[in-house]
Amino acid sequence: MSGSQRSRGGRxxxxxxxxxxxxxxxxxxxxxxxxxxxxxxxxSIRTGQDLRLAHPGDLVLYGASLQNPAWPGSELPPEPAAxxxxxxxLPGGSDADPPGPDPDxxxxxxxxxxxxxxxxxxxxxGSGRAAIADFQEGNYGSAAFNAxxxxxxxxxxxTLLKAIAKGGRFALLGPIAKEGKRxxxxxxxxxxxxxxxxxxxxGHHWLIPNNGWGKRVPEExxxxxxxxMPMPDIETHMRIHKSWNKKPKFDWKRRYWHGTxxxxxxxxxxxxxxxxxxxxxxxRDR
Amino acid sequence: MTAxxxxxxxxxxxxxxxxxxxxxxxxxxxxxxxxxFARTSYGEIREKILQGALFVDVTGMSWRVLDMVDLGRRxxxxxxxxxxxxxGDNRFVHYELREEGPLPFEAIxxxxxxxxxxxxxxxxDWRLLGxxxxxxxxxxxxxxAKAAKVRQxxxxxxxxxxxxxxx
Numbered sequence: 001m002s003g004s005q006r007s008r009g010g011r012x013x014x015x016x017x018x019x020x021x022x023x024x025x026x027x028x029x030x031x032x033x034x035x036x037x038x039x040x041x042x043x044s045i046r047t048g049q050d051l052r053l054a055h056p057g058d059l060v061l062y063g064a065s066l067q068n069p070a071w072p073g074s075e076l077p078p079e080p081a082a083x084x085x086x087x088x089x090l091p092g093g094s095d096a097d098p099p100g101p102d103p104d105x106x107x108x109x110x111x112x113x114x115x116x117x118x119x120x121x122x123x124x125x126g127s128g129r130a131a132i133a134d135f136q137e138g139n140y141g142s143a144a145f146n147a148x149x150x151x152x153x154x155x156x157x158x159t160l161l162k163a164i165a166k167g168g169r170f171a172l173l174g175p176i177a178k179e180g181k182r183x184x185x186x187x188x189x190x191x192x193x194x195x196x197x198x199x200x201x202x203g204h205h206w207l208i209p210n211n212g213w214g215k216r217v218p219e220e221x222x223x224x225x226x227x228x229m230p231m232p233d234i235e236t237h238m239r240i241h242k243s244w245n246k247k248p249k250f251d252w253k254r255r256y257w258h259g260t261x262x263x264x265x266x267x268x269x270x271x272x273x274x275x276x277x278x279x280x281x282x283x284r285d286r
Numbered sequence: 287m288t289a290x291x292x293x294x295x296x297x298x299x300x301x302x303x304x305x306x307x308x309x310x311x312x313x314x315x316x317x318x319x320x321x322x323f324a325r326t327s328y329g330e331i332r333e334k335i336l337q338g339a340l341f342v343d344v345t346g347m348s349w350r351v352l353d354m355v356d357l358g359r360r361x362x363x364x365x366x367x368x369x370x371x372x373x374g375d376n377r378f379v380h381y382e383l384r385e386e387g388p389l390p391f392e393a394i395x396x397x398x399x400x401x402x403x404x405x406x407x408x409x410x411d412w413r414l415l416g417x418x419x420x421x422x423x424x425x426x427x428x429x430x431a432k433a434a435k436v437r438q439x440x441x442x443x444x445x446x447x448x449x450x451x452x453x
Contacts, residue, residue, distance in 0.1 A: 233412065234407065234408065245316070251371065251374045
């Protein structure tokens with residue numbers, strides 16, 4: 001390498017001397033945190049694509065100087081205390097430590113970023129964002145899991161919205177919204193009127209039974225439309241409870257399959273899925 | 287109490303599970319084999335669901351059920367655990383019975399037909415009941431067709447075969 005340039009102090013300095021000094025500075029202070037931001041900016045200019053920063057916070061930190069034609073390495077990086085470090089320092093590390101392998105790799109510059117702990121509990125949004133981030137980071141298995149989670153959230157939300165569209169206030173509040181007796185005999189005609197169950201169709205109390213231990217539960221709770229599942233036929237309903245004609249009672253797998261609404265089965269998968277996602281987000285945050 | 291035990295298949299006339307029992311309305315179920323007769327679910331034993339029911343076996347002999355007793359585990363552990371998960375009727379039951387004597391086949395057949403004709407909720411599709419009404423001609427025709435099939439039976443085995451074909 002040959003040639004020379006004016007150094008910061010105004011003295012002439014050869015390229016080799018500059019590179020050696022630069023490497024010494026990097027070894028002493030660590031790599032300039034602005035470099036990835038400048039590189040992303042230069043790439044966006046060169047390729048004509050949108051500016052994608054690895055850390056959205058870089059825009060706030062360096063946004064004003066990104067258009068500065070000077071290479072960030074040509075001047076001393078700001079003191080670590082002056083610029084907040086976008087990455088927390090490892091415990092026990094120091095400025096003089098040589099840069100080691102990153103224990104938790106940062107998302108690639110094109111990623112929207114993983115949701116935080118609380119964010120991952122938000123239906124559709126949390127799992128949807130995680131799915132997009134996983135896909136952009138190349139974690140296709142995890143992306144498929146999170147996409148399925150988002151789809152299950154959408155299904156549950158859609159079912160609830162449809163029920164509310166059909167049953168209005170009654171679908172939300174159930175028998176509380178109705179005056180008079182709130183036993184099944186009186187709730188059933190109301191559900192029929194609203195089109196939530198058809199004439200002569202059996203309604204199964206799927207979570208809280210109408211009899212047995214359900215007798216101790218108030219009528220307005222156990223006769224809530226969310227607890228009533230319209231049954232396809234009498235045999236299916238009866239075999240959830242007992243033997244019917246010549247056939248025995250369902251085993252627990254078929255009782256679960258035939259005796260719980262689809263949205264509840266989806267929620268059975270979705271709720272623990274969000275829990276797993278939240279634990280994962282918490283691990284990343286730490 | 288009786289030492290004589292019913293021989294499978296066994297027909298059961300019992301009080302209706304839902305709806306009114308007015309006018310002597312009954313439901314029927316049947317156990318197609320000795321294994322099915324010996325087994326039931328825990329809930330059915332707890333509720334003594336067949337207490338007071340009438341058993342009629344393949345020979346035409348009848349018994350009244352006085353009580354249902356849980357016999358607990360009667361098989362090896364592995365089979366018991368397997369059946370716990372894969373069978374709804376995973377309890378062995380003993381029925382305390384009082385002998386009621388033999389019943390003429392015609393009486394049994396007519397009683398079965400009456401059960402069918404009086405229980406449109408059980409023997410008719412709910413959609414037909416909902417659209418046409420339980421006293422409609424269409425519902426009547428469906429019930430009559432099923433009862434007619436039972437009436438063609440000439441002995442108890444025929445009767446069970448006819449009932450099997452209806453479900």
